[in-house]
Amino acid sequence: MTPQGAWDVLIVGGAIYGSAVAWFLASDPDFDGRILVVERDPTYEFAATSHTNSCIRQQFTSALNVQISQFGASYVKDFRAQMGLGDAVPHLTLQSFGYMYLADTPQFAAHLKAAQALQAGLGAGTRHMTPEEIAQAYPFYSLDDILAANHNIVDEGYFDGGTLFDWWKRGAKRLGVVFVTDEVVDLKRACNRITAAVLRDAGEIPCGWLVNAAGTRGRDVAAMAGLDLPVEPRKRYSFVFQAAEPLDRDLPLTIDPSGVHVRTEGRHYLAGCPPDDDRAVAVDDFEFDHTLWQDKVWPAIAHRIPAFERVKVLNQWVGHYDYNTFDQNVLLGPHPEVDNFVLCNGFSGHGLQQSPALGRGVAERIVHGAYRSLDLSPLSYQRVFDAAPVVEQAVI
Numbered sequence: 001m002t003p004q005g006a007w008d009v010l011i012v013g014g015a016i017y018g019s020a021v022a023w024f025l026a027s028d029p030d031f032d033g034r035i036l037v038v039e040r041d042p043t044y045e046f047a048a049t050s051h052t053n054s055c056i057r058q059q060f061t062s063a064l065n066v067q068i069s070q071f072g073a074s075y076v077k078d079f080r081a082q083m084g085l086g087d088a089v090p091h092l093t094l095q096s097f098g099y100m101y102l103a104d105t106p107q108f109a110a111h112l113k114a115a116q117a118l119q120a121g122l123g124a125g126t127r128h129m130t131p132e133e134i135a136q137a138y139p140f141y142s143l144d145d146i147l148a149a150n151h152n153i154v155d156e157g158y159f160d161g162g163t164l165f166d167w168w169k170r171g172a173k174r175l176g177v178v179f180v181t182d183e184v185v186d187l188k189r190a191c192n193r194i195t196a197a198v199l200r201d202a203g204e205i206p207c208g209w210l211v212n213a214a215g216t217r218g219r220d221v222a223a224m225a226g227l228d229l230p231v232e233p234r235k236r237y238s239f240v241f242q243a244a245e246p247l248d249r250d251l252p253l254t255i256d257p258s259g260v261h262v263r264t265e266g267r268h269y270l271a272g273c274p275p276d277d278d279r280a281v282a283v284d285d286f287e288f289d290h291t292l293w294q295d296k297v298w299p300a301i302a303h304r305i306p307a308f309e310r311v312k313v314l315n316q317w318v319g320h321y322d323y324n325t326f327d328q329n330v331l332l333g334p335h336p337e338v339d340n341f342v343l344c345n346g347f348s349g350h351g352l353q354q355s356p357a358l359g360r361g362v363a364e365r366i367v368h369g370a371y372r373s374l375d376l377s378p379l380s381y382q383r384v385f386d387a388a389p390v391v392e393q394a395v396i
């Protein structure tokens, strides 16, 4: 289908963010505009949304991120009612095994204690634990080098982000949103406004708002408007493995001091890590480093959980974070220099769980001119101009 005429909102990228914004806009009773979602690859083969680990946590160091995920958890648990599309919408569960941050230095233990106080003050169930308390709850860990941990089993763990994505896309289409397969290759800008997007096949398409939900290509899309984003693609590896001696209870998403994380994945386990040389890569570089498992991941998890001496990798992949080098937090909302150019960029690995709150927020900002439910204005690009980062220290 070739899109015709002008569109009130044109969204670049149709993965979780393009679909979330489309859904929340289309389902807002105060919005009756035309929405076009342009997606270059409808298989989503290389999208972060297809490579995600799909977990949610309250354990952030920025209060706003805690609140964003609190809404995410409540939305997931109330998904069918939230969608309002009847019984065909499935119930989603949140498998609350929790995240377990392990500290092996007094400095990090003190940091965890402060983070626990912040999170508990916002209503999160985070507990600061001694090694004895950890061993009592999870006897399978080797804790000789561990001084403390933070753990939270309330609204923290795995959820089915794929179903969320699928239903937002379906729901948006039902409400008249048009998804086309094409690529935005240029933007037309007049002073402080985007006037049109240029699509590879369909040509120039006028639009009222332009939403940048292009993931790791978001920086390229911003460059089309003459803007720079401090966002770059960085590789993140995931390994699903089977254990010869499975654990007798769920394994929390354990963030080991080595930088490797590992958790329960159904009957199996999922481990992940950044490469040692964690730098920007090309948007299409998905080459896999086959030494990582043997040299880094397996030694780390077998040290922490001796039962993982005998394991077999079943599946592995590499995906890209859209990593915000400024403060590891999303850049959200209208760009201060281009009023109708809306950013959804730089999620730095925690974007999936934020999609309910941020998709809703972006829709509110477009329809009502302000955030209504949760004030997301601290996440504006303005903070880059002001050199005032909203630093998130709990980045995995």
Ligand SMILES: Cc1cc2nc3c(=O)[nH]c(=O)nc-3n(C[C@H](O)[C@H](O)[C@H](O)COP(=O)(O)OP(=O)(O)OC[C@H]3O[C@@H](n4cnc5c(N)ncnc54)[C@H](O)[C@@H]3O)c2cc1C
Binding pocket: 012, 013, 014, 015, 016, 017, 018, 038, 039, 040, 041, 044, 046, 047, 048, 049, 050, 051, 052, 053, 054, 055, 056, 182, 183, 184, 185, 213, 214, 215, 216, 217, 218, 221, 236, 237, 238, 318, 319, 320, 321, 344, 347, 348, 349, 350, 351, 352, 353, 354
């Ligand atoms: C390994 C890994 C694990 C993760 N684990 C978690 C987790 O546990 N919890 C969590 O909250 N988050 C996690 N994340 C992060 C989360 O998955 C991302 O933040 C989220 O999926 C980003 O979605 P997006 O829609 O912004 O981008 P993407 O999913 O990358 O989608 C962008 C889309 O835009 C399209 N596009 C790009 N340029 C153009 C163009 N010019 N024209 C048209 N279309 C275009 C692309 O084809 C793509 O489909 C993880 C990410 C990775 C890689």
